Each structure stands twice: as C-alpha cells, then as structure tokens.
Amino acid sequence: MATRTDAPTRREQILKEAARLFAERGFHGVGVDEIGAAVGISGPGLYRHFAGKDAMLAELLVGISEQLLTGGRLRVAEAGTDGDPGVLLDSLIEGHIDFALDDRPLITLHDRELDRLRDADRKLVRQLQRQYVELWVSVVRELHPALAEPGARSAVHSVFGLLNSTPHLGRPGSLPGRTDTAALLHRMARGAFAAAADAVAQEEVAREEVAREEVMKEGVAVEGVAAGTPEA
C-alpha cells in the first residue's frame, strides 16, 4: 500500500471529480462542461485526456472493481492457507469498509451506473465483481460450513448491501465518527453472517430430524452433513 506523495496528474483530477459528479447526479445527469469546470478547464478540453465521457466511467468502474479484487486477494494471500478464516473474514470486512468510507462516490457508482458501459467493459467489470464475491463466499463458507453455496452467495451480496450503505448515512457530523461507524458496520456484518449460518443450521437440523424419523421407520443409514466442496 504505497502512499502517494506526488501531485495528482490531470487525468486523476478529472477521474476524481467525475466520480463525485456522477455519484451526485448520475452519469446522464452531468455534462462534460461541468466535469471540465470542476478541474478548471472547459468542456472539450477533456478530450485531450479521455476518448469520451463513456471512457471516464469505464475507467472508474474497472478501477474500482480491480482495486477491490486485488485488495481482497492480497488479504487472502497474507492470511495463507492455514490461517483462521474468522481473522481473514475480519480482514476482508475491514478492507471493504475502509473503501466504502473513503470512497463513497465510487461505491455509489459501483452498483448504480454499471449498465451505462459498453458491452466489453461491462462484461469485464461483472467478471471482476464475480471473482470478488466468490472470494468472500469461499472464506465465509470456510468459517460457516453449515452455509451452502447459494445461501452463502446471497449472504455475501446482502452484506455488501449493508456495508455499501455508507452513502445513505448522512453527512459526517450526525453519525458517530469514522472509527465508531466502521466498528459498528464491522460487527453488524459479522452478526449478519453468523445469523445466516444459524438459519441454515437450524433448517438443516429440522430436515435432519425429519430424515432421522424416516430412517427410524425404514431402517436405512443416512450420511451426515456434507462438507463444502472447495471449488467447481
């Protein structure tokens, strides 16, 4: 995580302001003149740096997805194959929260303007997103083996919804400060996952009960809860 100290290039300025404006008023709601004005140049001057308005959005969305995925992979790699899945999940959650709190506009764009992309770019972003989700899913299932894959995937999506709710959390001032907010979100995410696993466990217990009763009647052996298969 190299902290940059050099001045941001013009491209970066533009991307940052474009992200903010897109998040505020939507991709179609903001004109190129506005983006230009936000960085001190006017309208068509942007075309010296980007092929068009679409290209800016594409670069933003691809960048976000890549950043999330590589960040997640880094944490997985740091944890190694023998690490505590609970610790690893905490690490993933923390990373996602940092991102959600520090780059609210990008989080907003991430699930709001995906459809405005050209087919190729949209496919790429979707693929990156999918890999990021699957990364979480495998960690969650390692920690909560009772969760089947579809349930785990739904749970991960839902927790993303929870963590990505930061833009709705009012402007800084009403909420309890960044550190407390991060801690709150973190515990809620963990609690949500645990509850998801409990739900499945209880359902499976219930089915197990039923199955056992039937077994009693038929006198046939039944295998226990199958361990999750690692990957397809």
Place this chain on the structure above:
Amino acid sequence: MATRTDAPTRREQILKEAARLFAERGFHGVGVDEIGAAVGISGPGLYRHFAGKDAMLAELLVGISEQLLTGGRLRVAEAGTDGDPGVLLDSLIEGHIDFALDDRPLITLHDRELDRLRDADRKLVRQLQRQYVELWVSVVRELHPALAEPGARSAVHSVFGLLNSTPHLGRPGSLPGRTDTAALLHRMARGAFAAAADAVAQEEVAREEVAREEVMKEGVAVEGVAAGTPEA
C-alpha cells in the same frame, strides 16, 4: 391489505412499466417513446395521463415512500403499545422484505433517482423516508436499549441496505427460492441489529471497566449501566 381483482388502469400500467425501465437504465437513460411502447401507445400519448416524465418519477417515488411508511405504521398500530418489540421488529422486517422482493424495480429507484425530483417532491419523499426510519429506530431501541440513537439510526440505514440488496441477488433461479431468501434476509437483519447492540454494550462495558478502575483509585461509587432512555 385488500387484494385487487379489477384490471389495472392505464395510469397504473404506465407507472409499472416506467418503474421497470427507470430501474433498468436510469431515469435519463430511458425515453418517453420507450415507456409508451412498453404499454402499447406511442410517445406523446403519455401526456394524456401525466404532466411529463418528471411527474411519473415523482408519483413513483412518493408512492413508494408512502406505502412503506403507512405499512410500517399499520404494523406498529397492530402491535399496540404493550406488544413485544421483538415481534414488532419481525413484523417490520417481514413487511420490508415482502416489498423488496415483490417490487425490486421500485426499491432500486427508491435510493437511486431521488435527486432527479423537483425540490418540493424531493423534500416530501425525504420527509416520508425520515419518518419511516425513525419508526424503525424507536422499535429497535426499545428492543435493544443499549443502542444510542445515532448508532441505532446508522444500524437501521445499514439494515435497509442489506434488505434492499435483493436486486443484486441475480435473477430468480440461481437463488434458493423466495421463501428461503426471505427467511435468510430476515435472520441476517435480526443478527445485524443484535450485533450492533452488542457492539455498543461491549464498548460501554469497556468504558465501565475503565471507570470502575478509576473509581477504585478514588473510592467513589458509580451507578451501573443505565437503561436506555425511551425518547428525547
């Protein structure tokens, strides 16, 4: 909850299709001709039913907010003042999930296109949303008195994010069926609230410890954990 059996009026057809299209491609991303085509009439024919494109969006968003709020108030009223707050919270969660699962496009619009409204309409929608949130906050705080108001509000917003994640849950088929999905979301929401309360409780315990140690030094009595004050 009177179930309608009569045919939908043209206005309702238009609103429904407009909601779907707006959710799919954004307010600015869909033209009036498309909306018209979706209901079998063409372009400007819509102006016999609505003052303009903005009016459709406004009616949709105000309608959603009103529906959520009145639904929530109904459940609170049914529960009465002496009911179990846990049961009431379950009822609120269930109602919200039903809405999120049955009207995904509207849920999407709800937090995506609010800024496209005229000032008056936007203010109205915000006010309705705020009342809905506060309704949840008071119930959550009754169930979890350890949660202070700002934390409870953040928690409610976050759980909304969780429950409103249904549009991201892929098309029906990959996920585990409506009933199971609803049950999963429900338990995750409860788990998230519980975890939020635990977080606060533990923080307060921690502070309490510190306070008690200081007390030991100074020999002064300290009152126990204060019960949550009901309202401001």
Place this chain on the structure above:
DNA sequence: GCAACAAGTTAATGAGCGTTAACGCGTTTC
C-alpha cells in the same frame, strides 16, 4: 531557432429527446 507536440480555447455540428401542436375518432351525455 524552429519543428513537434502537449494542452487548451471557442465555434460549429448533429443527434437525441421532452414537449407541444394539430388532428382523428369512438363513446358518452343530454
């Protein structure tokens, strides 16, 4: 010193789109 280039500028172009105008036509209503 001067071509080459990077990075702007303003003016023009052209498509898309919301809205309005003008008109048609079946169904009420008195």
Place this chain on the structure above:
DNA sequence: GAAACGCGTTAACGCTCATTAACTTGTTGC
C-alpha cells in the same frame, strides 16, 4: 344526433449535450 370528451396519432419545435474542427500557445528536442 350532435356537442363534449377521452385517448390516441404523427409532425414539428427547441433545447441540451457529446463530439469534432480549427485555431492558439507554451514547452520540448535537436
């Protein structure tokens, strides 16, 4: 039975806006 009206239609208007053209200017390379 005809005036009024509900509900459409197509054509035209006008505005916004992304993109391109043509031109300027400071800086770099040799």
